[in-house]
Amino acid sequence: MYMLQNKLYLKILLYFLSLLIPIIVIGCIVYLNVDHMAKRDVSHKLSANLKFSSGTIDIYLGMAHTMNNNLLLSDVIQQHLTPYPQLTDPERVKLQLIIRAIAQKRNEISSFIDHIFLYADNERVFSNEGLVEFNTFFDKFYSLNGYDKRYWEERLHATSVFQLLGPTQASSHMKGKATEVIGISTQYVNGNRVTLVTTLSVPAIASALKNNALYPSTAYLITDSNGDLILTSSELKPEAISSMLNGLSNRQSSRMMKVGGIDALIVSIPSNAFGWNYISITPLSAFSGEAASILGLVIWICISLILIGIVFSFIFSVNLYNPIRNIKNILLRSEQEMVNGSTQDQHDELTAIGSMIRQLVQHNRDASIKLNEYSSELLDQFFTNMMKGSVWAQQEPPSRILDELRFQDGYYICCCFHFQYKERFYEEVQESDRIMIEDKMKNVIWGLLRRYVSCYVLEAEPNLYAGIINLKQMRDRVQFDEALEQIKTTFEYDMIYCRMSIGIGKLYDKPGDMVKSYSDAITAIVNDKSSSSVTMTDAADLAIEQTYYYSFLDENKIVNGLKAGNMELLRAEVEQLLQANKNIGVSYTYLGALLTDLMHTGVRFVHDRQLPLPPLLSDDQYAVLVRPSLSPGELHERTVQLLDFYRRIVSRTMAIGVSKSGSVVSDITRYIEQHYTDNIYLETIADEIGLSPKYVSRLFKETTGTSITQYISLVRISKAKELLAQTDLKVSEISERIGITSRTTFLRLFKKHESLSPLDYRQLHARKQSI
Numbered sequence: 001m002y003m004l005q006n007k008l009y010l011k012i013l014l015y016f017l018s019l020l021i022p023i024i025v026i027g028c029i030v031y032l033n034v035d036h037m038a039k040r041d042v043s044h045k046l047s048a049n050l051k052f053s054s055g056t057i058d059i060y061l062g063m064a065h066t067m068n069n070n071l072l073l074s075d076v077i078q079q080h081l082t083p084y085p086q087l088t089d090p091e092r093v094k095l096q097l098i099i100r101a102i103a104q105k106r107n108e109i110s111s112f113i114d115h116i117f118l119y120a121d122n123e124r125v126f127s128n129e130g131l132v133e134f135n136t137f138f139d140k141f142y143s144l145n146g147y148d149k150r151y152w153e154e155r156l157h158a159t160s161v162f163q164l165l166g167p168t169q170a171s172s173h174m175k176g177k178a179t180e181v182i183g184i185s186t187q188y189v190n191g192n193r194v195t196l197v198t199t200l201s202v203p204a205i206a207s208a209l210k211n212n213a214l215y216p217s218t219a220y221l222i223t224d225s226n227g228d229l230i231l232t233s234s235e236l237k238p239e240a241i242s243s244m245l246n247g248l249s250n251r252q253s254s255r256m257m258k259v260g261g262i263d264a265l266i267v268s269i270p271s272n273a274f275g276w277n278y279i280s281i282t283p284l285s286a287f288s289g290e291a292a293s294i295l296g297l298v299i300w301i302c303i304s305l306i307l308i309g310i311v312f313s314f315i316f317s318v319n320l321y322n323p324i325r326n327i328k329n330i331l332l333r334s335e336q337e338m339v340n341g342s343t344q345d346q347h348d349e350l351t352a353i354g355s356m357i358r359q360l361v362q363h364n365r366d367a368s369i370k371l372n373e374y375s376s377e378l379l380d381q382f383f384t385n386m387m388k389g390s391v392w393a394q395q396e397p398p399s400r401i402l403d404e405l406r407f408q409d410g411y412y413i414c415c416c417f418h419f420q421y422k423e424r425f426y427e428e429v430q431e432s433d434r435i436m437i438e439d440k441m442k443n444v445i446w447g448l449l450r451r452y453v454s455c456y457v458l459e460a461e462p463n464l465y466a467g468i469i470n471l472k473q474m475r476d477r478v479q480f481d482e483a484l485e486q487i488k489t490t491f492e493y494d495m496i497y498c499r500m501s502i503g504i505g506k507l508y509d510k511p512g513d514m515v516k517s518y519s520d521a522i523t524a525i526v527n528d529k530s531s532s533s534v535t536m537t538d539a540a541d542l543a544i545e546q547t548y549y550y551s552f553l554d555e556n557k558i559v560n561g562l563k564a565g566n567m568e569l570l571r572a573e574v575e576q577l578l579q580a581n582k583n584i585g586v587s588y589t590y591l592g593a594l595l596t597d598l599m600h601t602g603v604r605f606v607h608d609r610q611l612p613l614p615p616l617l618s619d620d621q622y623a624v625l626v627r628p629s630l631s632p633g634e635l636h637e638r639t640v641q642l643l644d645f646y647r648r649i650v651s652r653t654m655a656i657g658v659s660k661s662g663s664v665v666s667d668i669t670r671y672i673e674q675h676y677t678d679n680i681y682l683e684t685i686a687d688e689i690g691l692s693p694k695y696v697s698r699l700f701k702e703t704t705g706t707s708i709t710q711y712i713s714l715v716r717i718s719k720a721k722e723l724l725a726q727t728d729l730k731v732s733e734i735s736e737r738i739g740i741t742s743r744t745t746f747l748r749l750f751k752k753h754e755s756l757s758p759l760d761y762r763q764l765h766a767r768k769q770s771i
Helices: 006-020 019-070 074-081 089-092 095-107 134-140 151-159 202-209 240-245 288-341 342-375 378-387 398-403 423-428 431-449 477-493 511-526 552-564 568-583 588-608 619-626 634-655 661-677 680-690 692-703 708-726 731-737 743-754 758-770
Strands: 113-119 124-127 131-132 142-144 162-172 176-189 192-201 218-225 229-232 252-258 262-270 279-284 411-421 454-461 465-470 498-504 534-538
Touching: 006 288, 019 095, 019 113, 019 176, 019 202, 019 252, 019 262, 019 279, 074 095, 089 095, 095 124, 113 162, 113 176, 113 240, 131 134, 134 142, 134 151, 142 262, 151 176, 151 192, 162 552, 176 202, 192 202, 192 634, 202 252, 218 240, 218 588, 240 252, 240 378, 262 758, 279 692, 288 398, 378 398, 378 431, 378 454, 378 465, 378 511, 378 534, 378 758, 411 511, 423 661, 431 465, 431 477, 465 477, 465 511, 477 534, 498 511, 511 534, 552 568, 552 588, 552 634, 552 661, 552 692, 552 708, 568 588, 568 634, 588 619, 588 634, 619 634, 661 680, 661 692, 661 708, 680 692, 680 708, 708 731, 708 743, 731 743, 731 758, 743 758
Parallel strands: 498 534
Antiparallel strands: 113 124, 113 192, 124 131, 142 162, 162 176, 176 192, 218 229, 218 279, 252 262, 262 279, 411 465, 411 498, 454 465
8 A cells, every 4th residue: 555655656557557558559450450451361362363263264265276276287177178169079078077177176175165167268167067058157057146247258358367356145056045255266278368266155254263262252254455344243233343344443453342332342353365354343241250250359369468467567566666665765874874974985985986887878878879870781881882983872971981980091992802612612511600601701801901901891792892991101002912911821721612812903092983993803803814712913903994885886786786686696796895895904893884885775776666675674684784883703694684685675576577677787787897998889888788779778778867878987987986096006097997098088077977186086085094
């Protein structure tokens, strides 16, 4: 009773009781959301069920369509099916073989197929029941509402290979009336058009859906690509069905809505095979009872937890209050003693200890704040952005982070360590030990480096570690070299399990140039051709270009290869372009940027052809190809992905009948690139490829958008720019080498294309290289 009157005890008790509030809140949230979760679970089940049922129907219909095509391609049809008037009497005797072949196929295919017949003229119709005169067949044997004899005569002249018509009422002299969907295949047999008609039983399709239903009350609808109703197993009025279809969104696979005044869950699944849309309608009452038991269980759990919480709150409050009360009594006695002066020394000592504790708490608070500000993840992200040249988006300025890490002034250099683990590493070292080694590798390298220099180490890629080093003075490079030698010595005995390649970037005096140093280090690792287990390559010994070369001429070659559908040409052009950039010392990172640009060329080609990009290049593939940075050994894999993208473009454009004029244009551009040093004209090119000059000129202009003369000039100017940038040849010598004998003509043509003279271009390129 005394405790209940004590304010401190009541406060403690209320604190414990307040912990029950989350239970009440969570219980309410669960109570409110469990019904939604149950509906979502039912929605997933119904979607999976409908997807399975629709997939089964699509498979059977696809099998029927395939077997019908096989029937048209069978030996019996190919040998004996000819328009009836063209047959001789002996040939007409063999027509029974066609009838038996149709009957055999009818027995093989699924129950969805109601009837099969074919005809090659307007005199006779072949079916599994026999050979019937054309008019008699459609008047008496088999009539389809909305499709008279004239329609079937015109089908012989149709251009579509396969067409799926909407549902219609079929009347048969054997089966009576039935609702059916008509599938029509038209092909050439022995030089004559033949029409094969397959009728699909709508009741059989409905039965297949109902047999797989999760709930007996579920109704089904099927609509075609135009939104017309093919099948309905419900008794809903047409107005209710129309209102429901209008309320469905193409992006929603399931939705709760009122149908005919009843709350129901609507699930819609599109079919990729025939363009049909399968819809299931399940009343809410069919599954609402499943959530009731869950709701009851949640309520009882919450009540039980609240009661248990109240009991434990009293127990914990008592157990916590008693020690606090004892401490309070001790403090009151100590205060009384201090007043009497008997424990003055203890009072001073306690004051000193309290002061030290407060200082320690403040120190820990400051250290915690700094640790949170400069956590490992934040620093990894910061230095990754520096190495990749990305923008730092955090509020903390980069200069302050560098100051905190004592990266102040001096010089900056990036050093990369690439580990390639051997087979025996995975065979002889246990998995737990392998994981521990890979996790600790960064700390080992960092620990060895920071003994000598100011640095930060992060894992840039799997098994690739990047060290950012700050050298205060140039003479600190000696200590950095000693650190590298120490690392080589440390890992020397572990090389039976792996190979280590060290790449050292060039030295820069600005933190923003770290992206160049990182690119240099990666390029140094890639250019290392040594077979030793531990290798070290310094980018300062290499001629590295921090840009790449991909001219309009190169892009035009790729585009022409895509137009021609020539994968060998595309592969050769890509490999030649990569090799040319390697030969002039382009850094490994910029080779990745070159592959990105080549990918964009393919994307622009796809957009120009108005083709959908996702089937040709998925989001994951695009994310890989658009990333300009490369890790060691990734160039070949990225190149293969680029060529696969080109291959899919070629397959798609060839499949839809893209013109082969690109092949002729490729021959023209190839001839120009091989003979640009000669005195070539339109007539010489036309004679070389065996076509008329007028046709060659028009075809090239329509395909590339430029004339042959302009393209010859582009090729020559492009070659001249390479010679100006890479050689010390005189302008007159360069003019002769590219096939322009007149120096004046060359100067005029070069200035027209580049808006500056050849010498100015050479000087501009030299200034860029020095920067």
